[in-house]
Amino acid sequence: MAATQLTASPVTVSARSLASLRASSAKFGTLKPGTLKQSQFRSFVVRAASVVAPKYTSIKPLGDRVLVKIKEAEEKTMGGILLPSTAQSKPQGGEVVAVGEGRTIGKNKIDIDVPTGAQIIYSKYAGTEVEFNDVQHLILKEDDIVGLLETEDIKDLKPLNDRVFIKVAEAEEKTAGGLLLTETTKEKPSIGTVIAVGPGSLDEEGKRQPLSISTGSTVLYSKYAGNDFKGKDGSNYIALRASDVMAILS
Structure with a gap:
């Protein structure tokens, strides 16, 4: 990535904005929601893009x-x-x-x-x-x-090169001992079903090398790889490189 x-x-940052910030609180820990007005930040400008x-x-x-x-x-x-x-x-x-x-x-x-x-x-x-x-x-x-x-729904994504597009398995609702898990304690799954694969990467001669992963396979992938998406139906998806797929489950 x-x-x-x-x-x-x-x-x-204008002098007035600095004065307002100091007057609001001497320490960040004492700021309360609504203490600072939006107008106090209008002179605070951060640009992350090159301007042509x-x-x-x-x-x-x-x-x-x-x-x-x-x-x-x-x-x-x-x-x-x-x-x-x-x-x-x-x-x-x-x-x-x-x-x-x-x-x-x-x-x-x-x-x-x-x-x-x-x-x-x-x-x-x-x-x-x-x-x-x-x-x-x-x-x-x-x-x-x-x-x-090609549509407005991410589930229809057509991956390119060596990318694999996966529908993520739902997180477990209970522990092995039967305890219910809250949303914050559910472990992020790293298992899913392949719904689309790219045509493969280019070799040293510029020829496509087809991926060994096929659609419909249930796979185990690297936990922190790829890009996460949520479909319109609420399902979770992830797009990652084929090299980040560690195993095929059966």
Whole structure:
């Protein structure tokens, strides 16, 4: 999984905001909900994206890189509850708006398989964020694209390269001794059913090597690998590399 990449980001705090923070509390531990008003933070600016000046009219990614228009964060829960900006989950999807010329492996030229206009899901911490025409974009390598999404439901994800898409088994409701478990004490499962597999990774000659894992298999995978998703039906899914699958259960 790629590390988070952040550009130099200016942080400005007005004197009035600092005075308000000091007056509110001398220690963080004494702050109470509602003590600070939203207006007190308006001068506190953090930018995590490189801003492209208006004089530039296009961005052309190079090599095996792809330019993605990031999908806006969800402002409401599935139940219609409005979320504050701090509680909105960071999007992991977007639309491909430009692609590079591809890469060379051995003597073979490998084009990028993902077309412009495609809706994709990408690794959570991949790429570099860029603000272009007041819209958030992401420049990332093709290999950081987890899969294509042809519908609005994550269960229909089509994994790419050596990715495997798994429906996670439900957590056990009871211990071996019959004690009921609460949501906080249920252990996260690392077992699931494979519902889709990618075409495989490229070898040193640029040829696809099919995966040995097939759909329908029940597998045991590395506990902290991959990217987690929740489907519209409430089911949990995970997309990870085939190398993170440790065993097939039968």
